[in-house]
Ligand code: SF4
């Protein structure tokens with residue numbers, strides 16, 4: 001898949017503008033090779049269809065609970081929330097334990113991190129402000145960040161501290 005096609009495919013998975021006005025919604029950025037289905041199994045609302053190449057979120061059913069984000073072992077699910085501010089988005093992410101370096105382990109509220117897109121293309125990524133960072137019992141890092149809306153549906157590699 002070329003970068004333009006890949007980018008369009010990712011945007012196709014975004015909730016509609018009307019759904020985004022209703023609050024937090026799950027976005028699946030699974031590249032498709034895993035298809036483990038753990039996200040679908042964790043959703044108590046039947047909002048994830050796992051029969052395709054990649055899981056599909058039914059945003060009409062999704063209530064933004066975050067169970068799928070917690071369940072994904074690869075950090076491919078996120079919550080996006082456009083309701084907190086006019087021009088920014090809040091993202092809830094999970095960083096797998098194997099990617100949590102010492103620098104991330106020291107993350108504090110208010111700190112800025114850098115986001116680097118995994119796909120080539122014209123999106124340069126950007127910065128995000130850490131709103132909340134805490135470890136799950138599994139050792140994985142749960143992050144809530146504020147960033148530009150254009151970053152909401154872009155798959156990123158592990159965030160870097162500045
Ligand atoms: S956020 Fe909750 S309701 Fe929405 S898809 Fe994920 S598990 Fe299902």
Ligand code: SF4
Pocket residue numbers: 028029030031032034035036037038039040055071072073074075076077
């Ligand atoms: S749990 Fe993660 S890796 Fe597995 S199918 Fe869902 S999004 Fe893909």
